[in-house]
Amino acid sequence: MSVSYDFDGDVALVTGACGALGSAVVDAFAAAGATVAAADVIAADDDDSLLETAHADSFHQADFTDEAAVESTVADVLDAHGRLDYLLNVAGTWRGGSPVHETDEATFDMLLDVNLKTMFLASKHALPHLQETEGAIVSVSARASLEGGEGDAPYRASKAGVRLVTESIAEENLGTVRANAVMPSVLDTPMNRDMMEPDDDWVDPSEVADVMAFLCSDGAAVTSGAAVPVYGES
Numbered sequence: 561m562s563v564s565y566d567f568d569g570d571v572a573l574v575t576g577a578c579g580a581l582g583s584a585v586v587d588a589f590a591a592a593g594a595t596v597a598a599a600d601v602i603a604a605d606d607d608d609s610l611l612e613t614a615h616a617d618s619f620h621q622a623d624f625t626d627e628a629a630v631e632s633t634v635a636d637v638l639d640a641h642g643r644l645d646y647l648l649n650v651a652g653t654w655r656g657g658s659p660v661h662e663t664d665e666a667t668f669d670m671l672l673d674v675n676l677k678t679m680f681l682a683s684k685h686a687l688p689h690l691q692e693t694e695g696a697i698v699s700v701s702a703r704a705s706l707e708g709g710e711g712d713a714p715y716r717a718s719k720a721g722v723r724l725v726t727e728s729i730a731e732e733n734l735g736t737v738r739a740n741a742v743m744p745s746v747l748d749t750p751m752n753r754d755m756m757e758p759d760d761d762w763v764d765p766s767e768v769a770d771v772m773a774f775l776c777s778d779g780a781a782v783t784s785g786a787a788v789p790v791y792g793e794s
Contacts, residue, residue, distance in 0.1 A: 563770070565777045567594035570693075571641045572776075573634070575599050575624055575682055576651030577616065578609035580749035581700065584765035585648050588773045590615040594646070597637040599624065601651075610750075617641070624651055624678035627685075634685040644689040646776045649679040649699035649722070656712030668714040675718035680725055683739075687729070690737045696776045699726050701741040701787055723787050730785030738784040740775045744768055745791040763792035 572589045576582035577598035590596050598616035601623050602609060613619065618640050622629040637644060652675045655667050679699050690697065704712065705719035722741060729739035748762035768790045774780055775788065 563774070565592040565773050565779075567592040567645075567773075567776070569593075569595075570645035570695075571595045571597065571637070571643050572646040572648060573597045573599065573637055573644060573682070573686065574648045574650060575678060576649075577619075578602050578604060578606065578611045579650065580610055581744075581747060581765040581768060582648075582650040583610040583612065584769040585650055585772055586611060586615050588766065588769035589646070589648070589776075592773060595641050597641060599633055624682055625673045627681050630678075630681040631685050634682075634689070638689060643693055644686055645693045645695040647682060647686040647690065647695070647697045648772055648776075649682055649697065651675075651678040651682075652700055652719075654712070654715050656715055658711060660713050663714060671714040671718045672721070675715070676721040676725070679722050683725070683729055687733070687737060691733065694736055695738075696780075697726070697729060697737065697739040698772045698775045699739075699741045701726070701743045703743045703745040703789065703791055705743065726787070727785045734784070738775075738780070740780070740783060740786045740788060742768055742771055742775070742788050742790050761792060763790060767792070 572594045574585050577586050578600040586596050586598050595617045597618045599620040604611050604613050604619045620633045622633040699722050701723040702719035704716045726739050726741040746762045748764050
């Protein structure tokens with residue numbers, strides 16, 4: 561069954577837009593007719609970028625761990641496109657392999673910054689504009705956020721934080737801005753294929769992007785504060 565969405569006239573800001581999931585989200589919202597503002601800390605033409613620049617109506621290179629940069633980027637999006645309807649918090653990363661007593665402080669700080677602080681700052685500065693349009697936020701948490709595990713405590717903690725901040729935003733904006741999260745397991749991305757043995761059960765980023773589009777659509781008008789599993793068969 562094919563499902564389509566109509567976001568014509570709406571503006572979506574996608575963070576982490578140059579990555580595998582972020583670029584898939586840009587593609588999904590562009591295909592649905594949205595005006596897409598893509599943002600990432602790396603340039604759109606960087607060797608590591610997967611973004612199809614033709615699918616983005618504007619690109620904003622910014623470090624979303626820096627509040628001044630986030631505030632400026634959101635202002636630039638409003639100047640360029642006149643409104644903001646959806647915020648897709650995709651920026652994130654993974655590090656692991658060490659138990660807590662062997663994890664260095666720099667790794668802890670980096671994961672909290674990239675996974676949680678970016679989501680917090682983007683939401684903080686987008687919310688006043690999303691309140692005006694009665695828009696939506698969808699952020700990327702993780703299946704791993706639901707329990708402790710061996711070797712990646714800071715990652716799990718940062719993604720649990722995304723889930724809890726999402727629930728708080730939903731509670732604070734009842735009837736105005738919907739806030740939800742998706743929880744992937746293992747995504748089929750170039751980085752994961754480099755780090756692990758590929759598995760046919762991994763979820764394609766485009767499938768997660770489709771769920772994020774649904775959560776911004778009228779079909780999810782009564783859904784806020786949810787953490788949606790997007791595990792596939794993995």
